[in-house]
Amino acid sequence: MPDAILPAVSLVIPNFNGARLLGANLPAVLAAAAHYPGDCEIIVVDDGSTDDSVARLTREFPSVRLVQHAVNRGFAEAVHSGVEAAANECLVLLNSDVRPDADFIAPLIRHLQVPDxxxxxxxxxxxxxxxxxxxxxxxxxxxxxxxxxxxxGRLPDRAVPTLFASGGSMAVRKSRFQALGGFHPIYQPFYWEDIDLGLRAWRRGWRSLFEPGCRIVHDHSDSSIKRHVRAARIQRIGRRNKFLFEWIHLSPEALQQVIPGYAVQALTRLLRLDFVYLGGLYAALRRLPEVRALRRELAATSCLDYQAIVDTVREGLARAWTESQPAATPAGPLRETPDRRVSGEYPAGAGDRNPGS
Structure with a gap:
């Protein structure tokens, strides 16, 4: 699509006590909006901040639309309020701790014009x-x-499928985000909601892509959740939500592989008196009726299963690697890594270690 006819975009930024981060990063967001060849609006959803976020936004960034929550309602609800307020179908969701390059919007929006x-x-x-x-x-x-x-350490030379896009830096269609109900409340208050959203979209036949041709800087020097929530609770919620995600989305065959691992790990953690892990497992088990209902609902609306999706993602990256290098040089394998992400955290932390791993 020629840049001259790129559609209007709404940039949505949730904020909680992030006055300093807004001052540091909003100028780059404004520069990116000015660089984009279509219309842009910037919406900041203040989620009940007790610092001077609102005063700073009003004073220093008068062109930014402000949506306010009287009390803190959490990351997902802040995003939902911003999406609801957005005037445009094409959205870019950003955490307040990310700093985009000036030209980062257009490559994302071009892909959103592809129907699936x-x-x-x-x-x-x-x-x-x-x-x-x-x-x-x-x-x-x-x-x-x-x-x-x-x-x-290797990047593809073109856009490739990805399992999901991080809730702190993603372009998405408003109508489809809302059709899926946004971030599912079972993951409240934080973690794993954006992975789940990506899987639910894939299961409808709607792809997520990684575009290496545009860039944002994510500074992990601060973390709202870590500043406001006890470490043990963070770890327990992360573990609970990882269990919930697996039980909701993994195929019966995949669950047969991981369930024995639960038993071994639970016994090990019991011997170590790891009550954080065991508390997360217990909290997830209490949600089993909801999990069963969600599995039935997804089965009724899905056109792809979990294994087909993960195979598509892996094969897409492997194909891009192979086609971008000499035939005599085989593409290297994907490598396993500890999961160093925190899903949906704001204003900082989407790359911190996920306590659910």
Whole structure:
């Protein structure tokens, strides 16, 4: 699509006590909006901040639309309020701790014009410009556990399928985000909601893509959740939500592989008196009736199963690697890595270690 006819875009930024981050990063967002050849609006949803976020936005960034929550309602609800307020079908969701390059919007929005594309993720780099494992997402079952994969320092030379786009840096269609109900409340208050959203979209036949041709910087120097929530609770919620995600989405065959691993790990953690892990498992088990209902609902509306999706994601990246190098040089394998992500955290932390791993 020629840049002259790119559609209007709404950029949605949830914020909680992030006045400093807004001051540091909003100028780059404004520059990106000005660089985009179509119309852009920027919406900041203040989620009940007690710092001077609202005053700073009003004083320093008068062109930004402000949506306010009287009390803190959490990341997902802040995003939902911003999506509801957005005037445009094409959305870009950003955490307040990310700093985009000036030209990052157009490559994402071009992909959204393809009918079966649900969401697009940019290249995410750290403060030193190094690509992070947040950019592309893939998983596999190894040693009876669901384990994330990483790029191993290699980037494809074109857009490739990804399992999901991070809730802190993604372009998405408003109508499809709302058709899926947005981030599912079973994952409240945080973690794993964006992975689940990506899987639910894939199961409808709507792809997510990773576009390495546009870039944002994600600085992990601060974390709203870590500043406001006890570490043990963070870990327990992360573990609970990983269990919920697996039980909702894994195929019966995949569950048969991981369930024995649960038993071994639970026994090990019991011997170590790891009550955080056991508390997460117990909390997930209490949600089993909801999990069963969600599995039935997804089965009734899905056109792809979990294994077909993860195979598509892996094969898409492997094909891009193979086609971008001399035939005599085989593409290297994807490598397993500890899962170093926190889904949906704001204003910072989408690349922190996921306590559910």
């Amino acid at each position: 594309v649900f969401a697009v993720a940019p290249l995410i780099v750290d403060g030193q410009g190094r690509p992070t494992d947040e950019s592309w997402r893939g998983y596999e079952i190894r040693r009876r556990r669901l384990r994330p994969l990483k790029l191993g």
